[in-house]
Amino acid sequence: MNDVAGRLRTLARARARSARRAWAEAAPLWDEVVTANPVNGEHWDRLAEARFGLGEYRAALPAYERVLALGVSPDRETSRPGAVPYQIARCRARLGDVDGALDAVRAALAAGFRDVQRVRGDEHLAALRGDPRLAELLGGPAAGGDGREEGWRGDLALLAREAKRRRPPARTREAEERFDAQVALLGERIPQLTDAQVFVELWRLLRPLEDGHARVLVPDPDHELNHLLPVQFYLFEEGLFVTAAAPGYEALLGAQVRAFDGTATEEVMTVVEPVITRDNDYGPRHNLPTWLRRTAVLHALGVTGDSAKATLTVTAADGERREVSLPAAAGAVDGFPAPPGWRFLPDTLSEPVPLSLRNAGCCYWFEYLPADRLVYLQLNNIMNDPDEPLADFTDRLFSFIEEYPVDRLVIDLRWNGGGNTFLATGLLRRLLSCAKLGRRGSLFLVVGRRTFSAAQNTATLIERYTDAVVVGEPTGSRPNFTGETAPFLLPHSRLRVNISDLYWQSSFPMDSRTAIAPDLYVPPTFDDFRSNRDPVMEAIRSCTEHLPGW
Template structure:
């Protein structure tokens, strides 16, 4: 339903704003995850106060900005039924890693095809893109490219945001494909609001004839564009014997009326099973998949799990892109948890933890259509709040590659170049890892932009994969990198301290703990480890005398933390490290300082037992039992020793 609304009163707008805020709080599972309620409500009140000074279009865009501040790509205000926005410029803008480009236009402006946009109206192209990005729903800035095409050509939006001075003309400065700069102005015309431009790669907001960068290439498109241009097929695959691969392009998580997804799944895996010995790579391309029905995914993912033995690491790949979103990210998360898939391509707009399953309602006075998420999905680690998904092997989408109609991502997979950094570190060591990290930075820019792993992910990989495999140099390398990438994450410093301690780098471990405490001083387990480490370093350097002095000093400073149990724990740390005589010395010191500490004698007895000094063990078990007649461990150990 299109809406032509008469002027609304301020009171009616305020009522709509109140309903909008109420609906978000009522339905959204995590409305204040990225912005505080106070900040959101405060901005809503500012909008209410400014209502008398703004026209309808300005009010709508300010409300769109307000909802977009939630940073939920599924929750936003739609303009589909707002006739006052049905004025467009006949050019299609698309954002790539190397800039903003014109990929389609009406025939009058076809000379602009392939041009790089330098300025739009009053702003440089990057600033104009950023201004547009503030009004629509996205989970992060990486999600802007997915929807910017829907708004950059709209004359009303550009004028209302102050990017252009007149709704009639769009002044552009462009860099043409021949390297020359040109200033032009495109004229606006009415076009029925659709806001689905980004999905259909050849759509231009005009009723006139159009030209695209693909028009003379339709017979020679690369594999990944062959079923996207001019129209999109929901899912299809091709077995390519010459390349020893099966290529499956998954463009929409849906049940296609021409072939239900369950039937397609059977046909896909029948082909794979028949040629499994001849297939080196199974490639799943979701770079153009913006979602759909995620409930279709579990049985499909199960088919890959059933074939885990025939799909080892290095055989199964998922290609991601700027349009990868919602149920497509759901698919990626499930595959990463259940298979050995390596992800390759551009950063996905959709995160692995997200809100979706929207409810749509109309505001009663303005008739604005609003989508609000009602469910939270978690397919990534609980600590992953980035709002996007960076693949294992990052290959940004450039217009140069797009225009050349090449398929560099698929070529990287076929040539075994698409390797995860984790695999490089585990299989090739620290030096190769450093070299590869530097190579990727030279090619892709600062690692902070594209680095694929969260802090907790790095910590787990160091502690649960590298360290148990005896790869302590590698564990140290990735733990140090963790603190460089995430210097304010307490876990990064905590785990680096533990790795340093395991490597025997005690002073470095002490420094890591101190950095941890500068971020978060109130972690009892960490403080206990820190104090034990101080005791160990002092004991190693200064012997018993230094240990006594430090213990007394710490006990005076931290009477609630340092006691006989501290020395006992330290003694066991030595005992577990097979430093039996040192442990005996510490336990003896403990009972000397705390002669009524029953457990201290029990621990000393255990250390003597480990040293083969049974008589001294018996003596100290008896002393422990004398102080604590209920010590069942001492009773049992004495019984065993006396039977020998």
Template sequence: MQLSPDRGEYWYRLGRARQELGEVGPAIQALHRALAHGYATAQTRKRLAELEAQRGDAEAAVAEFEAARAAKLVNAEQVLMSSPPLSALLKDPRWQARIWPQLPAEANRLSRWHTDLDFLDKRMRETHWQLFSQVSEADWTAAIERLRSDLPALSDWQVNVRLMELVRLGRAGHTHMLPPFQGDAFHAADLRLGWFADGLFVTAAPTEHSALVGRQVLRIGNGEPEAVLAKLRAVVPHDSESGLLTFSPIYLLIPELLMHYGFADARDQLEFTLSGSGGRAERIRLPAPALSIQRLQSWMMHVEAPADWVLARDRHASARWLRHVDQPFWLDRTPQQGLLYAQLNAVRDGDQESLADFAERLNQTLRSDKVDALVLDLRLNRGGNGELLELLVQALIASPKLHQPGGLYVLISGRSFSATSLLIGDLERQLDPIFVGEPSGAGPTHVGEDNMILLPNTGIAVMAASRHFVRSFSDDQRDSMAPHIAAALRFADYRDNRDPAWDAVRADRVPR
């Protein structure tokens, strides 16, 4: 410390070590030095809050925790509950009312909603990167007051839809409210839908609904899919139009949303009009069971559908880009036309190999005489841990072949989102790749990092974008990366395991 007295990182590490050793006073002193140098403000203040609570100064502990939340402490409510020194503060009603205003079980319904609405207002202002760059403060406040005045006339599911609309005023794709899966849970039909260049189709279903797979959706409830989508854009998290198409299908299956916008008439079932044989349309009604956290996780985990569902395509004859959808990354070691194919499906480490090790393996393979260019497929990649990207980008930059014209093709889609859009920005700046496919789900400069806010009386989970990422210029207003070579996916391509983007790359390689 004598050699580097102005390195806030060193003071933070010293404070953390002394905290773990139980040296409360010296730990507080070291962390205050870290704070003075602006290092890791939210985490530093969180640790100070714990230490102040340990030495019995509850007022200072609460003040530090509030300052940590205001500095965008990630998942602050979970931190509060999981940290013994902090959770102990909630035994005192004064501190509970201040930092976690959970009402007694006997509190009436309206009191619980009013308290949670106040908490959401406060926490969105703290957590969102710049809430009032997305919506004016006057419009935000007016929306809250309208909802507050309407509460007595609304049932709980209607309040939840209005809350989803309120949160989405924050606009960033990482800012949204999860469909409620506890209490008065929302419902959803068991189907998988997908938007293609030629419309909306049923892409998968459980066995009992297998006859619906592969059919075009002509109406949802009493509305055409495009009309329903136009209304649902108020609740679907997205940055770009391609992102809206990618992330909307689950929302199209939720009756509460359809009822709110006038397209449906029941919460436990949903009507569809589907294409039929001979050009005839068929109207069907499907049950819509209550949502659960397991069903929501299933939508998140499976790119297409669970393994026991029926798919519109043949699972056993997959196009290359759909062969290993559950692997975070993989490499096809059999080059075609001098093209090496690598797919990155998530920005995270694998179970058997880290992303850094994969990057090195990719770099080594690129040195082969059989490889002229790399095709990097990011079409299934919703993002992940952006801090892991640096070594991958460095490995790609280190390959001389990728600096040649036509040396790097990057396949993108509306699912290429979050940390993936940061990678896209890095590649655009460093290597001048040829982007192929459909517009990405976000631009290289965007507000991201979904930071969870938990509401104390309803358990509702809200995600708020809490960081500004710049992988271009700060004034870059693109909400997506447009491809150099457009290759839209039609339903027949998906059904028949064809890949227009790969075909477009191969065609571009043909000498003119």
């Protein structure tokens, strides 16, 4: 352990040179680092990166092999599935070892390497071009076959292969055989289906993956499949209601939707619901209202007679039952609490808008309620606001809590659809170190159907490590779930498909819950919504008794 300070200085210098991409200076420093500490995978990864950056592939190769053996921390790009074997393939190809490079590509794909298109065009793999073994590994040509039917079948084959490679659709042979049978049947049906119907069936194919991040996206915002009705829906306990409307459709605010083209809303939801991907059965309660605005999808499912419009039967706010024909259009985006320029029902009411909806479009904010000695924190995205990074905001929040008479903190995640889980760790650390919030009954966590992805991880970590009282609805995801954004392109249709390839175990390994269920169940009702009441905060503010354990 001689000259510990010198070793730390060398490590700091090596990191600084790598940060500047000064590979010629960084490489010998990293050589010194791994000589002194050969058991840290991140150090070997930095050495490999520097040698690769210098074009010294023969020296980079053994370093990457050490990374493969030791692993790296999740903040490194090489922590992604299959990334290290892919780097090994690039080194071997540059060294002229075609067989070794192909073996490494095979290993990368088997490990779930995401970007298959990158393999096709990577200049470092030029030595593999034209090798039929590479074409076989990548699933054939870079584009779909000639003609519509063969093109769609090529897209279908690619989607099916990626679904199996990234996330096997089943743990049993029988279920995998069912998946294969669904793929084969869809391939046979393509001549009889419209493009919109194939699009819907691709979604249906992803449904068994139990992956709420899985989706099929149409990149062109003007495409018919992206057109939406000019009203926004929300599914309350009493049914489906219009909560926001584009200019010219304000008369529909507060209306209950009874039917689409004469088909009862409940029946329409029964038809649409099986197409929606999900982590659990609560998430679709958030997603379903947006699907009901997509007229091309409703038409493809046989619910409506026209792909560009729908006739809604509604019970208006004044109690009158009427029919109204609505056109779908591009630009009628989904937004929360309402798209820009639209009228949002709570803003039209005489009662004050509740805290939960006051700044729902902000990344995060808090307010002090001195009469209750309570701080209300609404965290709507796990990401950095350009005006104040989440870490700085968290420091300001807890400085306030320490300075003022605060007995309770409410963390509201009910509108939070995710972001970057790693940004939430600072909040968790401050919660655990705050003496004021150490008693049961001093911390409340609000969750709901929209609490998903990074927000689910945040909720899971708070529930696991604190004594928070959970209020609201079940979350839209599981405490442990598979989820990630890693889309790939279907070459014929140009659709972008996302299938997750990362497993997030934020809870204990034996946690098989499908959601975080609340201690206080407070489902949203339209009766409360149209009165600008937030029953969740009413329930929390009424929790003043010091019960056993509180």
